[in-house]
Amino acid sequence: MIIHEPIIQIKSMKKMYELGGETVMALQSVSLDIQKGDFISIIGPSGSGKSTFMNMIGCLDRPDSGEYFLDSEEVGKMKSSQLAAIRNKKIGFIFQNFNLIPKLTAFENVELPLIYREMKAAERREIALGALKKVGLADRANHLPTQLSGGQQQRVAIARALAGNPPILLADEPTGALDSKTSKEILEIMNSLNEQGHTIILITHDLEVAKRANRVVRIHDGQLYENGGEWFADNKNGTEEH
Amino acid sequence: MQTIKMALKSIKGNKIRAFLTMLGIIIGVSSVIVMVAIGQGSTKEVQDQIGSLGTNVLTVSVTGSDVTFKEDDANQIQDVNGVEAIAPTVSGRVTVKNGQTNTQVSMIGTTSSYLDVRDLQLQSGRFIADLDHDNHSKIAVLGSDTAQTLFGLGDPVGESVKVNGTSYKVVGVLESVGSSLGTSGDSTIIVPLSTGQRLASTTEIGSVYVKVENEDAINFASRLIEQTMYTIVGDTDSYSVSSQEDLMETASSVNETMTLMLGGSAAISLIVGGIGIMNIMLVSVSERTKEIGIRKAIGAKRGNILLQFLIESMVLSSFGGIIGVGIGVISAQIYTLATGTAIAYSVPVMLLSFVFSLLVGVVFGVFPANKASKLHPIQALRYE
Secondary structure (H helix, E strand, O other), X not given: OOEEEEEEEEEEEEEEEEEOOEEEEEEEEEEEEEEEOOEEEEEOOOOOOHHHHHHHHOOXXXXXXXXXXXXXXXXXXXXXXXXXXXXXXXXXXEOOOOOOOOOOOHHHHHHHHHHOOOOOHHHHHHHHHHHHHHOOOHHHOOOOHHXXXXXXXXXXXXXXXXXXXXXXXXXXXXXXXXXXXXXXXXHHHXXXXXXXXXXXEEEEOOHXXXXXXXXXXXXXXXXXXXXXXXXXXXXXXXXXXX | OHHHHHHHHHHXXXXXXXXXXXXXXXXXXXXHHHHHHHHHHHHHHHHHHHHHOOOOEEEEEEOOOOOOOOHHHHHHHHOXXXXXXXXXXXXXXXXXXXXXXXEEEEEEEEOOOHHHHOOOOEEEEOOOOXXXXXXXXXXXXXXXXXXXXXXXXXXXXOOEEEXXXXXXXXXXXXXXXXXXXXXXXXXXEEEEHHHHHHHOOOOOOOEEEEEEOOHXXXXXXXXXXXXXXXXXXXXXXXXXXXXXXXXXXXXXXHHHHHHHHHHHHHHHHHHHHHHHHHHHHHHHHHHOHHHHHHXXXXXXXXXXXXXXXHHHHHHHHHHHHXXXXXXXXXXXXXXXXXXXXXXXXOHHHHHHHHHHHHHHHHHHHHHHHHHHHOOOHHHHHHOO
């Protein structure tokens, strides 16, 4: 269900790092458009600039130059407090290590983005429980992350990402810490979320995972290439490169 | 509201550490309260005692060593306008002995009017009579502590005691007057003035207690007595005329200084407690770097993080303050029960030390909270 109306427009984005006195070109002029309702995978080995690109898309960092329109807002030059508000409203993060706060219950973790939106407690409760229900964990709302399995923790993290009802879900190696059976479950949840209309950006080094998406782009040495899936398949150098 | 809940949760998650952190504040606040309670208690006690001596009494002391001031000179004060009665005294320290028991007490040699001027009460027997003074009688009236030390619960009237080796007949015992400024008013022995002068081997008068007719005219009487003293002694530095009010002011100022010093040193321990809080908050920030990163990634602004840690340190310090007030009141109570010393609670001091502990939480929480709020989300997320 792709609507041809770009939610993300990136034009010649550049980012450099100083690393041990050396300047690393993490992103050299990257451009990318993502349509509303799309499911896109960004595939690349470690050191390819993949993480840097994810941080840029996720508004965790600012590019050195270039343009970044998110939901038709120029976010590339925003102040950090404005970026925090954008992250809160527009992006749902799903991390490799789940990144749940260990002292908070599943429910409290899911509720967190809504607290920073200054929503009333009753409203928060309804939304957070709804999100947990969507990932099938309504009965585990009061469990601590340590009392949950890896797959369940990742589902709580997905519920947290969904709670704020952001236009974009940004998943960084969401199956990296899970076994293949649980990975499949998580990916199926992501597929069904996409069918429900969520725009999903999946960052991975795993071709099998990347193939779940409608569109696969490849990042290599800070450059972005379309048709990433075919390139990996043709060159047979998919997963062993990292 | 939500932030306070979060702070409570995080404190509950680490109870022992929270308690140890609060300990500095608890000790600080409770010692401020105990010190001030004891200090103010003793001020009040001294004031009560000095007040109980009567506000219509002046004390004329002869301080110069090379001036002569005899009984006849003292009697001139009696003729001053507004004076009702005078009691010239001579004093010294003597050893009093009854059988095997002996004690060092302060000896006061005086006249019959002393009882009325100093507003004392007799427990039993009689006081010194004018005749005893004329006869240089070897009789004595004992202070209540002296009587108890030498005779226990028995009645000493009619018995005899040895004062500096000479036998004296006990004719009366005084009611207790309590102690003031660390000296007991009950460890005394009172003898006729003439006898007392012999015991102190002097013919001088040490001080004269003057009772004035009208309390309101005490300042006027005081000035007249000063003039009389000047004509007798001729040197303004060799005598002093003071009212109970003067004494009270001196005693109060001494006590206030003491209270201030005690309270001040306790306040320093509050600051030390604050440094403890800062230390723990810094540890907590670096331990929770990842949590801060997660919170920032999902949309926490700098202000949210700053407030979270600031409220945490304020909750710690104010809890410490409340517990400190409680422990302070309890320990002051135990102290007064154990030692019998008077204490006085001061509600403003309790409020002040609580507010101060809260302030300590803010001041020493700002630095760690600011540090937490400034963390970059990417670096914080990567932190393990």
